[in-house]
Amino acid sequence: METRVDGRLVRGDQTRRAVLRKAVDIASVDGLEGLSIGRLAKELEISKSGLFAHFGSKEELQLATIRAARRIYATSVVEPAFAVEPGLGRVWALSESWLEYSKRRVFPGGCFFAKASHEYGARRGPVHDFLAEVNREWIQLVEQTITEAVDRGELAADPVQLAFELNAFYDSANMASLLRDGDGRVYAQARQSIRARLEAAATAGTALPW
Amino acid sequence: METRVDGRLVRGDQTRRAVLRKAVDIASVDGLEGLSIGRLAKELEISKSGLFAHFGSKEELQLATIRAARRIYATSVVEPAFAVEPGLGRVWALSESWLEYSKRRVFPGGCFFAKASHEYGARRGPVHDFLAEVNREWIQLVEQTITEAVDRGELAADPVQLAFELNAFYDSANMASLLRDGDGRVYAQARQSIRARLEAAATAGTALPW
DNA sequence: GAACTAATAATACGATCGTTCGTATAGTTT
DNA sequence: AAACTATACGAACGATCGTATTATTAGTTC
Numbered sequence: 001m002e003t004r005v006d007g008r009l010v011r012g013d014q015t016r017r018a019v020l021r022k023a024v025d026i027a028s029v030d031g032l033e034g035l036s037i038g039r040l041a042k043e044l045e046i047s048k049s050g051l052f053a054h055f056g057s058k059e060e061l062q063l064a065t066i067r068a069a070r071r072i073y074a075t076s077v078v079e080p081a082f083a084v085e086p087g088l089g090r091v092w093a094l095s096e097s098w099l100e101y102s103k104r105r106v107f108p109g110g111c112f113f114a115k116a117s118h119e120y121g122a123r124r125g126p127v128h129d130f131l132a133e134v135n136r137e138w139i140q141l142v143e144q145t146i147t148e149a150v151d152r153g154e155l156a157a158d159p160v161q162l163a164f165e166l167n168a169f170y171d172s173a174n175m176a177s178l179l180r181d182g183d184g185r186v187y188a189q190a191r192q193s194i195r196a197r198l199e200a201a202a203t204a205g206t207a208l209p210w
Numbered sequence: 211m212e213t214r215v216d217g218r219l220v221r222g223d224q225t226r227r228a229v230l231r232k233a234v235d236i237a238s239v240d241g242l243e244g245l246s247i248g249r250l251a252k253e254l255e256i257s258k259s260g261l262f263a264h265f266g267s268k269e270e271l272q273l274a275t276i277r278a279a280r281r282i283y284a285t286s287v288v289e290p291a292f293a294v295e296p297g298l299g300r301v302w303a304l305s306e307s308w309l310e311y312s313k314r315r316v317f318p319g320g321c322f323f324a325k326a327s328h329e330y331g332a333r334r335g336p337v338h339d340f341l342a343e344v345n346r347e348w349i350q351l352v353e354q355t356i357t358e359a360v361d362r363g364e365l366a367a368d369p370v371q372l373a374f375e376l377n378a379f380y381d382s383a384n385m386a387s388l389l390r391d392g393d394g395r396v397y398a399q400a401r402q403s404i405r406a407r408l409e410a411a412a413t414a415g416t417a418l419p420w
Numbered sequence: 421g422a423a424c425t426a427a428t429a430a431t432a433c434g435a436t437c438g439t440t441c442g443t444a445t446a447g448t449t450t
Numbered sequence: 451a452a453a454c455t456a457t458a459c460g461a462a463c464g465a466t467c468g469t470a471t472t473a474t475t476a477g478t479t480c
Contacts, residue, residue, distance in 0.1 A: 008447050008456045015457080029332045033244065038436065049440085050458040058438060109332035114385075118328040121388030122239045122319035132389045164382065164396075165403050171385070172378030175324075178331030179342045186374075193375050200410070218426045218477050225427080246467065259470090260428040268468060422480085429474070437466070444459075450452085 016054050018044060020068035023061065027069075028109030031119045032062045032127065062127050069112040070134055077101045078141065086148040088155055088202060089209040094145055095166060095194045099187050102174040111174045113138075139163055157201040169193050226264055228254060230278035233271065237279075238319030241329045242272045242337065272337050279322040280344055287311045288351065296358040298365055298412060299419040304355055305376060305404045309397050312384040321384045323348075349373055367411040379403050 022044055027035045037058060041048040055061040081094035102111050109115055117135060120128045142163040149155040155162075173190035177183055195210060202208060232254055237245045247268060251258040265271040291304035312321050319325055327345060330338045352373040359365040365372075383400035387393055405420060412418060 006448070006456085011446080012457060031241070031243070031329060033241070036437065038438085047459045048438095049460075052439070053457075053459095115328050115331075117385060117389055118325050119241060121325075121385060128389075132391075135386075135389050161399065161403060164386075164399055165379070168378040168382030168403075169375070172374065172381055175327060175331060175381070176345075176374075179327055179338075179345050181342075189371065189374055193371060193378075216426085216478070221476080222427055248466065248468085257429045258468095259430075262469070263427075263429095266469095423478105424480090425476100425478075427474105427476075429472100431470105431472085433468105433470075435467075438464100440463075441461090442459105443461105444457105446457075447455085449454075 012054070015046070015050075019051060019054065020064060023065040024069045024072065024112060025108050027062075027065055028107035028112045028115055030109075032065065032116055033119065035062070035065065037061065059126060063130055066116065066127070066130055066134065069107070069116075072106060073101075073113065076106050081145070086145070087152045088149045088198065088206060091145050091149050091155070091166075092194075092198065092209040094142065095170070095191070098170045099173060099190060102170070102177065103184060103187050105182075110178045111171070114171050114174055139167060142167060153203055154206045155198070155201050156203050162197070162201065165197060166194060169197075222264070225256070225260075229261060229264065230274060233275040234279045234282065234322060235318050237272075237275055238317035238322045238325055240319075242275065242326055243329065245272070245275065247271065269336060273340055276326065276337070276340055276344065279317070279326075282316060283311070283323065286316050291355070296355070297362045298359045298408065298416060301355050301359050301365070301376075302404075302408065302419040304352065305380070305401070308380045309383060309400060312380070312387065313394060313397050315392075320388045321381070324381050324384055349377060352377055363413055364416045365408070365411050366413050372407070372411065375407060376404060379407075 019040065023035055023040060026040065026043075037052055038048050041051045044051070055064060077094070077097050080097040081090055084090045084093040113131070113134060116127075117131050120131055143159045146155065146157065146159040146162050146166075150157065150159060169190045173186050176186040180186065199208065229250065233245055233250060236250065236253075247262055248258050251261045254261070265274060287304070287307050290307040291300055294300045294303040323341070323344060326337075327341050330341055353369045356365065356367065356369040356372050356376075360367065360369060379400045383396050386396040390396065409418065
């Protein structure tokens with residue numbers, strides 16, 4: 001089966017990809033508002049109008065940037081954890097991959113979503129709504145991961161409550177690291193809080209994954 | 211002793227105060243970058259150049275805005291807690307006043323410092339540095355408050371670690387509430403996490419303040 | 421009341437913002 | 451080769467940005 005590819009569409013896709021790769025980096029540092037079309041075009045050495053044509057509006061560019069960031073987030077945070085068996089081990093793996101995702105600066109400005117969510121948290125419109133949806137998605141994933149550990153009898157805790165707490169540790173480590181100019185010690189601190197919390201919730205006889 | 215007041219300086223101070231009161235509100239929603247001089251002047255119905263003359267540069271306006279926000283933060287978060295005796299009671303009071311500060315939207319965009327710190331976390335310059343300093347100040351205050359409870363034998367915990375965790379709960383509740391359009395339930399959730407954490411760290415026989 | 425000072429205003433500058441329009445180029449289809 | 455389509459470009463739009471210069475007004479001091 002021969003797959004015909006339209007060279008024009010391929011070229012467009014490549015441009016689009018290059019734009020979004022740069023866009024998530026800029027936005028993670030300067031925000032989705034600071035992400036200006038002119039600057040983006042200049043850094044990529046393409047025309048402002050050509051870039052604009054790909055999205056039609058700044059808001060669409062912002063939404064596309066969030067989608068691109070979500071893909072990167074999925075591969076660098078979720079996927080590594082899901083390679084581990086469900087249960088406490090996966091809860092721990094998820095925590096580890098999150099901290100590594102922030103510490104390694106997958107986005108140069110730290111967690112893209114922490115940044116964007118704060119930027120648009122108090123505003124209305126499609127960007128806020130989309131970020132809220134992504135956040136719901138993420139929290140639900142953490143809760144689900146915890147629930148699996150509870151169902152296996154490895155953890156005794158309210159998944160909603162525990163998910164809130166773990167997520168709080170993630171975000172707080174991220175922000176503290178940014179404010180302290182990339183100080184890595186806060187990640188060790190967060191890791192210890194997470195471990196202590198999970199250890200307290202682990203049922204007797206459960207093998208601890210660290 | 212007669213105190214001579216210069217009516218011109220009084221007028222200037224009043225303007226300055228009015229500007230900063232509006233500035234913190236705008237910045238808490240649209241950020242310190244979104245806080246534009248033209249918009250600020252328009253909303254206050256004064257001239258752009260007259261407003262500008264008060265600060266000399268946008269960066270100075272931003273720094274002044276942060277200082278103004280810190281004063282508001284001190285009176286609405288720190289002072290109520292410091293009315294309570296040092297010890298576990300004060301730790302709890304601090305947590306309560308923080309959650310109320312966020313929930314009541316003392317700043318319309320939620321916690322001013324969570325917002326600004328994320329905005330400038332990954333940038334360099336005086337604004338970042340000042341926000342980092344304010345954050346250090348705050349964390350140290352939480353640690354000190356916890357240390358007092360430990361010294362009184364009411365709490366058994368590492369103050370640095372526990373301060374990190376409580377602060378994480380504060381910020382996380384704030385952000386979740388913003389993303390969920392002011393949903394107040396997240397504060398009850400945070401309160402429960404805080405109470406559970408403090409209860410676990412409280413020494414036997416200590417009267418619990420809730 | 422004249423001289424002086426501090427706060428406010430009017431106007432304009434160059435830069436950049438998001439967006440629109442007309443056109444040129446690259447690639448496909450007939 | 452002609453007709454068509456998708457992508458990219460150049461130039462310009464009106465609006466707004468931060469900032470500088472110059473003038474006006476309100477209040478003090480002599």
